[in-house]
Amino acid sequence: MAYFLAADGGTESLRVRIYDINGVCVASHAEPYETTFSPGARAEQNPEDWWICLCKASRASLAEAGLAGEQIDAMAYATTSCTVVALDKAGKPLRPALLWMDVRADQEAEAVLATGDARLRLNSDGAGPVSAEWMIPKALWIKRNEPDVYDAAATICEYQDYLTLRLTGERCASLNNVGLRWHYANRDGGWAESLVTALGMPDLVEKWPARVAAPGEVVGSLTPDAAEALGLTPKTKLVQGGADALIGMIGLGVSQPGQLCLITGSSHLQFGVTEKPFHAPGMWGAYADIVYPGRHIVEGGQTSTGSIINWLRRFVGGEFDIDEMNRKAAALPPGSEGLVVQDHFQGNRTPYTDARSRGAITGLTLAHEPHHVFRAIMEGISMGTRAILDSFAKGGYEGSEMVAGGGATNSDLFMQIHADTAGIPVRIPASTDGPTLGSAILAAHGAGYFATIDEGIAAMVKPGRVIEPNPKAVQAYEEIYARYLALYPALSGALAR
Known part of the structure; x- marks a missing residue:
């Protein structure tokens, strides 16, 4: 039996x-970290x-599986994207990493857009804005x-x-990340040199990793020190992964044109696969070859989703029984009684x-209780997803x-609200841990067990359950969705920014 070690470096922990x-x-x-x-x-x-x-x-997982390090053929991992790191010549961090959700660089994002560089077509067909989250x-x-x-x-990297540097000693970036967030054009010139030059930092290209490897490509083998630290051997191959959500597409089996993917967690991401590139306002992409060779990816995303539910948990304090909260919220009608x-x-991404x-x-009224707010948060998140799917449809992409x-797939209520809005x-495969299963598929492909990523998906992704929309709820949410859409223009000038 062949075994593969997969890791998911998320917002709150590494699994x-x-x-x-x-x-x-x-x-x-x-x-956790x-x-x-x-x-x-x-x-x-x-x-x-x-x-x-x-x-x-790594060591704990090997012990749990009862495996020795030499039994792991290859490893790959997915991590948060746009988590930016500055390293000295020895590879040591010069400052804490700017996490993906850090949006302090909003003025810098405006400066990027102001260059008018041709690479910005990936941002709503050049209309922008550029996200402050990006590299x-x-x-x-x-x-x-x-x-x-x-x-x-x-080195300035992710x-x-x-x-990758710690494991192999190589300064190697993932085509997935650089094509997605660094304005790298795989089919048209590589690095965005004209863009960074216009911003007065042409030397940034030299600080970026010199090598770019596509997901599924072997980066190299582990150094002896790294292998010892992980409980593996230097024979273990390191196979390139990428951004957690994009690698999650592989683990969920979303690989064919016309499919839609919803990745949930601290944030939500929405992706589609297309054979031909297109660009439209309100969406990002299409990105060439960043997951599957010869295919493009279109993207939308919400910066805070599961993290809002965690906020409510902290805000309410005391005992926050998620099962009880789901049960009470499920008894409410669509709209959470006016919220x-x-x-x-x-x-907003x-x-x-x-x-x-x-x-x-x-x-809000004095009659509302925490479970009202809990359901309203799930509805607001789901309607945010609907707004993104609508922007896809306006660009010509529908699923x-x-x-x-x-994580959100653990709540049938949350998934039902997504289907209804x-x-x-909503189809949920047997394994919903897309980033790690996707990483395992890439590791198996890189190790030579599958000729293509698609072959790995066919062998390793198993079917699960389907949640159908409730027609009455679908109708009820149309009016609520209209009120949701009215909030952004109404509040954008009223809230502290």
């Missing part, structure tokens, strides 16, 4: 899972924590605000690339791409169902 060649998970272990939040929508993490957690989780705005923020750090940085939530608690937008709970993965079925 390692070990899969066999049939897609069966034989071990799983997660290690801290995020530091500060005013100005700032969020930072310590890169050393990622490494420590990877080592601990170039964050690098520009470091240059403007921490010039000593910028000048000392031998979470994914930091682990409508704008889900922009950490800004799409369709508005407004880092300064903020969340709101409207329609007949959504394939969902991630979008008006299409």
Whole structure:
């Protein structure tokens, strides 16, 4: 039996899972790490924590599976995307990493858009805005605000690339991340040199990893020190992964043109697969070859989703029984008895791409209880997804169902609300941990067990259940959705930004 080690470096923890060649998970272990939040929508993490957690989780998973390191043929991982790291010549972090949800670089994002560079066509067909989450705005923020750090940085990269450097000693970036967030054009010139030159930092290209590898490509073998730290051997191949949500598409089996994918967690991401590139306002992409060779990906996303529910948990305090909250919320009618939530608690990614937008709970009365707010949050998040799917449809891309993965799939209510607000079925595969299963498929492909990623999907992704929309609820949500859409223009000038 062949085994593969897969990791998912998420917002709150790093999880390692070990899969066999049939897609069966034989071990799983997660290690949490801290995020530091500060005013100005700032969020930072310590890169050393990622490494420590990877080592601990790898060894714990091997012990749970009863496997020796030499039994692991290959490993791959998915991580948060746009989590930017500045490293010195020795590969040591010069400052905490700017987490993906850190949107302090909003002015820098505006500066990127103001260049009018041709690479910006990926941002709503050139209309923008550019997201403050992305690599170039964050690098520009470091240059403007921490010039000593910028000048000392031998490497500016992402979470994914930091682990790759620690594991193999190679400065190698994923085509998935650079095509998605660095304005890298795989079929048209590579790095966005004209863009960074216009911003006054042409040397940024030299600070980026010199090598770019596509998902499924072998980066190299583990160094002896890295292998020892993880409990593996230097014979273990490191196969390129990428952004957690995009690798999650592979693990959920979303690979064919016309399919829609919904990745849930601290944030939501929506993706579609297309053979031909197209660009439209309110969506990002299409990105060439970043997941599957010869195919393009269209994208939408919500910055805060599951993290809003975690906020409510902290806000309510005391005992927060999620099962009881789901039960009470399920008994409420659509609309949560008058509540409508704008889900922009950490800004809006799409369709508005407004880092300064903020969340709101409207329609509150003294009769409302926490479970009303709980359901209203799920409805606001789901209607945010609907708004993104509508922007896809305006651009000419429609899907007949959504394939969902991630933590929100544990709530039948949440998934039902998604089906009802979008008006299409939600399909949930047997394994909803898309990033780790997707990483395992890439590892198996890179190790030579499957000729293509599609072959790996056919062998390792298993079917699950389908949640159909409720026609009465679909009709009820049409009026509520109209009220949701009215919130953004009404509140954008009223809320503190």
